[in-house]
Amino acid sequence: MTHAVAHGPDPVTDVDAYLASLRDALGSRDPLVVLREMPSELRHAIDGLSTESLTTPERTGKWSIRDVIQHLADSELVGGYRFRMILAHDRPTLAGYDQDLWAKRLGYAEADVHTALEDFARLRQANLRLFERASSADRERVGIHTERGEESIAQLIPT
Numbered sequence: 811m812t813h814a815v816a817h818g819p820d821p822v823t824d825v826d827a828y829l830a831s832l833r834d835a836l837g838s839r840d841p842l843v844v845l846r847e848m849p850s851e852l853r854h855a856i857d858g859l860s861t862e863s864l865t866t867p868e869r870t871g872k873w874s875i876r877d878v879i880q881h882l883a884d885s886e887l888v889g890g891y892r893f894r895m896i897l898a899h900d901r902p903t904l905a906g907y908d909q910d911l912w913a914k915r916l917g918y919a920e921a922d923v924h925t926a927l928e929d930f931a932r933l934r935q936a937n938l939r940l941f942e943r944a945s946s947a948d949r950e951r952v953g954i955h956t957e958r959g960e961e962s963i964a965q966l967i968p969t
Contacts, residue, residue, distance in 0.1 A: 829965065841967055846938060849931035852879065856923065864923050876923040877913055883926045884912055886933040889966075893940060896953040896963055906957040941967060 836844060856864060856875060867874045873881070888907065895902040912918075941949075941963070949964040 833968070842938070842942070845934065845967070849927065849934055852882075852927055852930075856927070865919075873913065873918070876921055876926065877918040879923050879930065880916075880918045880921040880926040881909060881913065883930040883933060884916070885909075886930055886937060890933055890937040890940070892953060893937060893963060896951050897940075897944065897948055899953075902953045904953040904955040904961065906955060 856879075859875070864875045867877070892904045895904065944963065949967075950962050952960050952962045955961050
């Protein structure tokens with residue numbers, strides 16, 4: 811397979827660097843424990859914040875806390891769909907998406923942060939149940955991401 815990219819970053823290198831940065835951020839913590847605890851940690855982090863704090867971007871062109879939490883819910887939905895496609899199909903195509911278009915066109919600016927967080931928590935719980943039921947062989951199954959190429963579940967959630 812050839813890659814016809816004349817300019818710009820190499821998507822494979824960028825993905826490898828991104829995954830390495832996530833592993834570095836985890837340190838010695840178990841990825842499944844972090845995934846399981848994240849919704850409650852987010853609840854704790856935003857508890858008591860004012861509406862203004864939740865809805866004001868850190869600076870122009872950046873997202874607010876509300877936008878980030880709504881994005882986490884949407885990303886969990888997409889991730890769950892991708893996991894299911896990989897588990898149920900042989901080498902399925904996994905479409906990428908433009909997160910900024912989702913934010914704009916799906917109304918992140920009008921989202922309720924607490925509802926978005928509850929959506930995220932429920933989706934995360936369902937995805938973790940699915941992942942924990944998956945066998946080692948299931949975790950090695952791959953999908954073909956339209957932007958990043960071949961990805962296995964084990965690459966995305968190392969255990």
